[in-house]
Amino acid sequence: MSDDLGPLVDRIVNAGVDTDLENVAIEKAMLIDELEDLEFDQWARLLEALPIEERLSQWQLISDDVQAEVLVEMRAEARLSIIDTLATDNLEQIFSLLSPEDLIELADSLPDHLIDLALQQMDQKQRLFFEHSNQFNENQIGRYADHNLLVLPQNAKVYDALRLLRRAIPECTDTLFLTDRAGRYAGTVPLQSTFGSPGHISLVELLDEQAEPLLAEMSLEESAEVLEKSEYVLLPIIDVKGMLIGRMTIKDGFQIMRESHEAENMARAGLSESEDLFSPILKSSMRRATWLGINLLTAFLASWAIGLFEATLQQVVALAVLMPIVASMGGIAGSQTLTLIIRGIALGQISRGNLMPLLIKELSVGCFNGFLWALAIGGVVAYWFSDFMIGLVIASAIAINIMAAAFSGVIIPVLLEKLKIDPALSGSVILTTVTDVVGFVTFLGLGTLFLI
Amino acid sequence: MSDDLGPLVDRIVNAGVDTDLENVAIEKAMLIDELEDLEFDQWARLLEALPIEERLSQWQLISDDVQAEVLVEMRAEARLSIIDTLATDNLEQIFSLLSPEDLIELADSLPDHLIDLALQQMDQKQRLFFEHSNQFNENQIGRYADHNLLVLPQNAKVYDALRLLRRAIPECTDTLFLTDRAGRYAGTVPLQSTFGSPGHISLVELLDEQAEPLLAEMSLEESAEVLEKSEYVLLPIIDVKGMLIGRMTIKDGFQIMRESHEAENMARAGLSESEDLFSPILKSSMRRATWLGINLLTAFLASWAIGLFEATLQQVVALAVLMPIVASMGGIAGSQTLTLIIRGIALGQISRGNLMPLLIKELSVGCFNGFLWALAIGGVVAYWFSDFMIGLVIASAIAINIMAAAFSGVIIPVLLEKLKIDPALSGSVILTTVTDVVGFVTFLGLGTLFLI
Structure with a gap:
């Protein structure tokens, strides 16, 4: 905080x-x-x-x-x-x-x-x-390149470096960069190595051959990740021609991560990260209206599914009372699977090779929880409505919907990822639409078959 | 990625x-x-x-x-x-x-x-x-203190520092620390300032008086934030007795942020951050069952609210068909307000002083979107069921529920925060319970009054 x-x-x-x-x-x-x-x-x-x-x-x-x-x-x-x-x-x-x-x-x-x-x-x-x-x-990281660099020409020697260091060193600096005459990046020298070396040594001899510059076209998140893994606290940024155009520090990376986290949280509710606490009412309303509209379509879809069973509902009104339970259990179970899979996708861990074992594992978990809660809810409902059959109907619907949710929780994010849509943003809306529709149709469908 | x-x-x-x-x-x-x-x-x-x-x-x-x-x-x-x-x-x-x-x-x-x-x-x-x-x-950050420190006694001079630097400098280091004989932290010297100074100068003269150590009891997130704002890439950690017990680097901070983000995403779905993609089915099922159980209680609450209107539903089955729309619109509108307020709380921006203006602004936005979508949905529904009154009933229920959602979206996270419950985790479950119950009761209540 x-x-x-x-x-x-x-x-x-x-x-x-x-x-x-x-x-x-x-x-x-x-x-x-x-x-x-x-x-x-x-x-x-x-x-x-x-x-x-x-x-x-x-x-x-x-x-x-x-x-x-x-x-x-x-x-x-x-x-x-x-x-x-x-x-x-x-x-x-x-x-x-x-x-x-x-x-x-x-x-x-x-x-x-x-x-x-x-x-x-x-x-x-x-x-x-x-x-x-x-x-x-x-x-692109090139946009945010910082120009506070320690740069020396390729032919500079250790005493040039030490003279440079005695003047101001920019914040967050543990390397200096060499460039050729045209300004092209020629390598990274750790400051550390200049301290221990005699003054007449060429800096080129102290180059860290492993050090890789960031490319200006890289995305912010990717750059932050490369920098996090690097042993330095800053990396040079070069453009397509190899020119040294600036640097990115680990503190920039920190800020990028923080902002991308905030943006993700806001986007999940259909908000922009720039949203002001006190933005003008009309402006704010119009922006939020779009997200409400999208979600309205999915709600109408659920209503349409329920509408298919109007005749049944008229005869067994208890079904109307219990509908939200079936939909909600599916939504919650599905979002657990979804969250696990989305993390796996973000970590680059999900592929064709482990999709089937994952699906089997999630379906097994769904099976377990499906039966557990089917039993519990079925029992409570049979007692509440003094009707064994309605307990059986809701139990079956719960079990089926939780398993459908497990299946969708694996498949939806993987599909979205293939379609290059960020599953962290739209996965949840699509998943709950599926669990709502499947839940309502199964429950009311079974009700139509067994209760009328 | x-x-x-x-x-x-x-x-x-x-x-x-x-x-x-x-x-x-x-x-x-x-x-x-x-x-x-x-x-x-x-x-x-x-x-x-x-x-x-x-x-x-x-x-x-x-x-x-x-x-x-x-x-x-x-x-x-x-x-x-x-x-x-x-x-x-x-x-x-x-x-x-x-x-x-x-x-x-x-x-x-x-x-x-x-x-x-x-x-x-x-x-x-x-x-x-x-x-x-x-x-x-x-x-607590003290637990993760890293012992890779550059430390010198309080009476050391610049040439002692330079000699130390010529040996290996640990990764991510731009300061060295002074301690007294007992090992108590006595101050931070920027490496930079030692380069430009004559060898016989006391390091004490080069101390950065502004530099503040981290306290071992500080939380991980707080430490990461202090470090992010500091001009250095590492900070010393001291215990209650003032002993220098280790350091935290900005890279540790990076990792802490990443892990806390991941943990937050997982916790929102009732999962632990340590959850394994392939954890044993029984173990995984049991853990997830708890979260399903909590959410089941809220679903039963919604069902109970609907059950109050069984007689009405029996006569006007269209109400059962349309219920999810009212609940869903409230949930979405509420979660937008909730997300905005939770960000404000995380940034330390929400207090008694701006609560009322915020509430007024969010209610105004709710009013705008309430009426906008009441009109749209009322129109569609009146046409769908060829019944003006049912259009009017759903329109009123939508407007009321969206406004109740705006109110709850502000009040719930502020209340949770006061009760020391993290609103980012439980806010959403509580909010949708409120919007479900308010939505069902308003819609079916109005239906009972005007449609029978």
Whole structure:
């Protein structure tokens, strides 16, 4: 859990509520003092946590030289809620403090004329950096290349390295890179190895031949994984021509993982990761409506399946009462299998070779739990409705639906993966549609056969 | 995504299927060659992906000196499936290669007699390390302290540091630590600052006064977060007495984040993170049965709610057909709000101060989508059943349920958080129970009032 910004949020929202004006003034002064100690990302999260009006008034309290950094740390939608209210000269001033790396972070959510404005504040070299990064799309590591590099020419010697190290070493650095005259990446030298070597030795002799650079086109997640396995805390990034265009540090990897985790959680509910706690109601409603619409279609499918048995339901109303139990048990059992298989797919562990044994194992588990819960639920229901036959019908439906769920839980994610659809996002919706329909049809179908 | 182990799994499972014995021998030899190139974690994931029989036969192919490392990388249940089959002398041999850090990783899942066996293979110092770490529980960073430290006494000078650096620097290191005579942590010196300083300067003068050590009792997630924000790639860990007991690197943090993400995904489906793809059927069934049982109770609650309206259902069977639509729309809308609030809680952004504005915003969004979908669904249903009144009833029920869902989506996670229950795990089960019951009662209640 992150540190709790709640108390600050409370005090900001409540400041000014006190009727004693002197108290208000004291509290406000104390608040401003405390806010000065916040770090960029704390400021960002605090602003995100505030309703729009308070957000804009707190924004004024951030000192000018920090505003740019805070904007960079904010999630896209909340960030725009502030940018949209700023006057051009204010924006110009903020943008004049942006590095090309920061501008790239913002670029996805900035309108074109603001990007142009920011570019005008940069010098030639910075503009070049930006344009270079901007060639790559939002899921390519080249876009986020950091330019804080220790670089030496290929023919440099250990004393060149030591001289370089005596000046500032960038954060998160345990290697330096060699390039040829054209700027092409020529290898990685661990800093460690330069300490123990005589000054006249060529750095080329200290190259780590195993070290592999990241390719600019690699996806963010893949890069993070390569870096995690590497023995270094940063890796060079090269483009198709082999030019050294920047570096990725393990801290970037950490942030990528965190954001991709957050995005996955949000996407499961049909939300965007940039969703603002206080986004405008109309905008937020319209976006959520799409996800509701998709799910409505699956609900209508379930209703249609039930509708097939209207005549039966009219005669045995207990079936209507019990329907949700059959559907729900199937959904839960299926989601357990689904989750296990999705993890296996993410780890690269599922293939044709183990699909059949997996299916057999999951069906066996389904068989066990199917019979266990069929017995339990059948017993309870037979007692509840004082009717043995209805107990038998729900027991059979539960057993069949839990086994169908186990089957679907294995097959659906594997199929989706083959179709290049992320099973972590859509697997669950499809699975519950299947378990709903199978559950309703089996239960009401058996009811039609045995209870009428 | 991790690299795909599927092709290897396929070949292992299919090796020996060919009828031509010569082909079988060639394929096996080629396989063994390729397997030799696997890294520890790839071996671990490959073994996890294999059915038990193949898993055990491939285990034999791993060279003795690597087996211990592969076991450490495996998830607990799959690891035990191998350990359980090994003879004592084989175990002794494997355990003799374990470092105290490795043994700690395994300890959670090893029976006591095997831990004793492993301890017997260690020297006095290693045993001490293990016992020291073992004081801390599985969610405290002290347990996982790594002992690969650069440490110097408090009175050391720059040339002592440089001499130390010329020997091996441990992976992932950009600081060294000073201790007093008793071994108490006395401060952090950035390696960088030693490069530029004259040899006779005291290291104490180069201390980074801002650097804060991790406390051994801190949770894994909290430590990872502190480290992520720190400017270094490792932090010292101290115990209550201020003794320097080890370090945590940013790579450890990376792994902690990855594992906690995986555990969260699994827990949402009521699974343990150690769950093996091929765990024994009975064991796996029993574990999953618990989660099914909990969810069964909520399903019975929904059934009970429906049962209150048996008489109505008997007369208007269309209500039974349409019930799932009302419940499903509420569940989906609620889970969108829930997801947004849970993210806010995780970021420390939700408090009394913004709860009311948030509730108002979510209710407004609920109002918008409630009316939008009430209109759409009401229209479709009125047409489907050629009955205006039933359209009106479902429209009202949808609007009410979506708004109740928005309310619950805000209130439930906040309440759970106050009760110290993780809303990310149980929030969704509770929410859908509420939206099911509210949906059924509203829909059937309105139906009773207006359709009979």
